[in-house]
Amino acid sequence: MSKAKVTVLGINGHIGRHAALAFRDAGYSVSGFGRINREPIDGVAFIKGDAGNVAEIVAAIADAEIVVNALNLPYDKWDKGRAEAQLANVIAAMGDSGKTMMFPGNVYNYAATDRYMRPDTPQRPQTPRGAIRVRQEATLAAASKAGKFQTIIIRAGDFYAPGNVGDWFDQAMLMDAGKGKVYYMADLGVGHAWAYLPDLGRAFVAVAEQRQRLGGFETFHFAGHYQSHRAMLAAIQAAAPVPLKAAQLPWLLFQALGLAVPLLREIVKMRYLWNNPMELVDPRLEAILGPDFGTPFTAAVAAATIPFLAKKAA
Incomplete structure (x- = not known):
């Protein structure tokens, strides 16, 4: 059929x-x-x-x-x-x-x-x-x-994925990867x-x-x-072919720039999503998808990180 x-x-x-x-x-x-x-x-x-x-x-x-x-x-x-x-x-x-x-x-x-x-x-x-x-x-x-x-x-x-442009993953966490820096979004122990x-x-x-x-x-x-900011940071650093120094995202700078840039103003309004552990749960969907459905976390992060950094280097 x-x-x-x-x-x-x-x-x-x-x-x-x-x-x-x-x-x-x-x-x-x-x-x-x-x-x-x-x-x-x-x-x-x-x-x-x-x-x-x-x-x-x-x-x-x-x-x-x-x-x-x-x-x-x-x-x-x-x-x-x-x-x-x-x-x-x-x-x-x-x-x-x-x-x-x-x-x-x-x-x-x-x-x-x-x-x-x-x-x-x-x-x-x-x-x-x-x-x-x-x-x-x-x-x-x-x-x-x-x-x-x-x-x-x-x-x-x-979202994150190989080749993606315009998500938090590349636009925030890896925005200064060319300078050898990776940002974490909030307290390292908080899940996302x-x-x-x-x-x-x-x-x-x-x-x-x-x-x-x-x-x-x-x-x-x-x-x-669903991973802590610490786990995401560690997975990115492990996948990177060069050392990346960690720093917290400069939210205060974003807030100041948001006075003139509407896009940044809207982004800052959503900061609460990073500061609070909010986990999606659905046993019914898990049953539909079955066991071992998703790509392992570290493999997925590596698949998204490696081509991004290669493009930055080029």
């Missing part, structure tokens, strides 16, 4: 790219939607289009049974209803199709005091950005409970939720293959690698 067709909206984004790779490698027919084909993927058809145009989204997903909605606005452009409007376009394009929408969630929905974040943990966002994500998920829940389409949310921690994107992409596939057994609206939490 042939596998379902998949369209990834936001093929140039990090989760979009890795979801496309994972579905392709699992034998699915995959298309990717975006304004430009920034990094063509062998075996993935590119569909040029604008996420602000509902008709173009409709055309892109017309023959897809699974739609991975990996669209995301720049970090400082979520407010003024813009993030909700982008999602509303996709919901309008999905219509009453009965298709499956897969949506990557994050931890912004929860409070700093939520030591363990389970799918049934009450959502108490403590930032405007978190409130936006809660509203988006509520909108998806309403549409799916009305029978329009199935929604599957997979929530994960901070990380998601190695090749593993997360495969998790999307594993859950998609169970979609016919799932309800109209489902939320899963991808545990990924």
Whole structure:
């Protein structure tokens, strides 16, 4: 039996790219939607289009049974209803199709005091950005409970992967690697939720293959690698071909620069995520994925670190 067709909206984004790779490698027919084909993927058809145009989204997903909605606005452009409007376009394009929408969630929905974040943990966002994500998920829940389409949310921690550009891993921790320095984000003993994107992409596939057994609206939490800042620092230093001196990220400098740079101002608002141990937990997803699903932590960090440092050196 042939596998379902998949369209990834936001093929140039990090989760979009890795979801496309994972579905392709699992034998699915995959298309990717975006304004430009920034990094063509062998075996993935590119569909040029604008996420602000509902008709173009409709055309892109017309023959897809699974739609991975990996669209995301720049970090400082979520407010003024813009993030909700982008999602509303996709919901309008999905219509009453009965298709499956897969949506990557994050931890912004929860409070700093939520030591363990389970799918049934009450959502108490403590930032405007978190409130936006809660509203988006509520909108998806309403549409799916009305029978329009199935929604599957997979929530994960901070991304890292080989070749990634623009995540905390490369933009913060390794931003001065060329100067022989690596930053840690908070007190070394505090844990943090990380998601190695090749593993997360495969998790999307594993859950998609169970979609016919799932309800109209489902939320899963991808545990990924929950590690202390000390462990992440040590793994990076062990993988690096040259010594890297450790220092704490200069948050006060970021805060000062944020007075003039909106992006940095928004980044500083999310500091609480690094200062508090917030772990994603989901036995149901673990059962779907099975034992020994993910890449071992040190191997994953090395796979992300080594090419980044090689590029820096070049």
